[in-house]
Amino acid sequence: MMKIGIISDTHLTSLDEASDLALFLMAGPFADVDAVLHAGDMVIPELLHCFHPLPCYAVQGNMDGAVAGIPQKRVIGFAGKRIGLIHGWGPRSGLEKRILREFSGKQIDCLVYGHSHYPVCKQQGELLLFNPGSPVDRRSAPSHTVGILTIDNDGIRGEIVELD
Numbered sequence: 001m002m003k004i005g006i007i008s009d010t011h012l013t014s015l016d017e018a019s020d021l022a023l024f025l026m027a028g029p030f031a032d033v034d035a036v037l038h039a040g041d042m043v044i045p046e047l048l049h050c051f052h053p054l055p056c057y058a059v060q061g062n063m064d065g066a067v068a069g070i071p072q073k074r075v076i077g078f079a080g081k082r083i084g085l086i087h088g089w090g091p092r093s094g095l096e097k098r099i100l101r102e103f104s105g106k107q108i109d110c111l112v113y114g115h116s117h118y119p120v121c122k123q124q125g126e127l128l129l130f131n132p133g134s135p136v137d138r139r140s141a142p143s144h145t146v147g148i149l150t151i152d153n154d155g156i157r158g159e160i161v162e163l164d
Contacts, residue, residue, distance in 0.1 A: 002079045005030035005054075006147035006158075008039035008087070008114025009134035011063060015046055021135060022050030029146055029161040035078065037149075039114035039132065040064060040087030061087035061114060073102055079151040084108040088115030096120075096129060110149065110156050119145045121158040130158045 005025065012018045030036065036051045040061025048056040060072050073086040084103045088095050092115075099113050110128040118141045119133035132147030144163040149156060 001150065001152040002035075003033045004078060004083075004149040004151070005033040005036045005051075006039065006112055006130065006132040006149060007036065007135055008112075008132050009041045009061070009117050009137060010038070010043070010047060011041055011134075011137055012044045012047060015044060018044045018047035019050050022047065025135070025146065026051065029148065029163075033148065037076070037083070037085055037112055039085060039112050041114060045070060057085065059085050059087055062089055075103075075106060075108060081109040081151050081156050082107055083149070083156075084111040086111070086113050088113045092116040092118065096124075110158070112147075112149075117141055119147070119160040121147070121160050128156055128158055133160065135163055 038058035117134040117139040120131040133145035
């Protein structure tokens with residue numbers, strides 16, 4: 001079994017905030033994860049180093065500057081499953097349709113995205129669509145959230161974890 005911590009839309013403005021968030025998550029919902037995915041809008045890309053020694057993968061969000069090694073979209077393999085990772089753009093209405101087009105023709109088992117700050121965990125046919133929401137800026141969501149993906153012999157499952 002493999003567990004992956006999922007975050008997005010952190011919009012942090014200092015390395016101290018990034019470190020505090022990572023420590024909080026590592027002591028709580030990410031205590032037993034094997035890797036971390038960030039679906040963009042980190043603002044402080046050094047946040048990824050705060051999860052050391054876990055492997056961390058990220059994509060650029062609309063609030064992120066260009067950083068070497070952080071693409072706008074990517075596909076990452078874990079335990080025989082392929083996860084698409086993208087931030088998203090535009091209004092919440094139609095967001096899933098837009099991001100699905102970006103992975104057209106790609107074999108993925110799960111599509112992780114952000115941008116809306118609103119958590120989503122739902123099956124669309126064989127594909128799991130997963131947005132962890134935001135741990136720091138809930139906007140219209142009922143609470144601050146992160147996500148956990150679990151991969152095992154039964155496939156890939158998502159869980160939204162409320163932080164407040």
